Amino acid sequence: MCSQKSLMLLGPDAVSVMREVVGAVAERSFFAYVESCSDDQFAALARETPAWMVATVEFTEGACVGRVSCMLPHGLARALYDAFTGRDPLDAPPDNTALSDLAGEFTNIVCGAWLTRLANHQTFNLVRPAVAEAPAGWPVPGADAQLLVTVNDLPMIVEVQVAGSREPAAEKAEV
């Protein structure tokens, strides 16, 4: 079972903290601005962005396991890459490997900062990010565990899933 402190990951503050964390990460390290986004706004933006990537970081915190995923369009990944690396416009644009690295690092920082904020008195471990192209029909906004935002006016979904225990057949809860 999760410890009492770990249950904070499942509480009502978790989503609001995630919103703050995404804003802080985007602003400080990627020089980007983040705004909340309604389902309708998101759907309109998503229609204009056909190619998405999904970066996932799995974590363990006490007895809890979970994962944070960031789903973002390729165009946003390129913009964040340029901001993070200070790429000269005359330099070659980032290839898919570089964009995957970017998406993974963004998600890694978001996940770590979120866990630090929510459970400061416990350490955690993060698994190296896994990045993949989003499947056709993705994203599907509206799930409880999702945070819809725009980053530099481009859509992004941040999704959190937390399991109750590392033991098998544990009850699964979503933020």
Added chain:
Amino acid sequence: MRILIVDDSSMMRAMIKRVLGLTNIPVDDVLEASNGAEALAVLEANDDVQLLLTDINMPVMTGIELLRELSEDERWRHLMRVVISTDGSALRREEAAGLDVRCYLEKPFTPEVMRDVLTEVAHAARP
């Protein structure tokens, strides 16, 4: 000054190198490693490294495991250690402090914050 950057993200290593260029630190050479085990191999081959910048969560060997190895080896007594990590928990910071870490820089940070931290640490690292 010779510096070793340890992070499993090549992009993060590149960013740190870029920030080093924004400081007045006289950098002779910047070495890189993608995990703690690689870092130990680099240090074995380059025993004049003065400043270590390391992440915590890495595959193969974590930053904490790396720091533990270094703290148990007198050869690295001179090595100034800075942690750069997403894990800003109080426990992790205490753990790092017990392993001779001079400074703990929590992600996300602005390049200016990193620049100022590295400048201060580098001044202290000079013989």
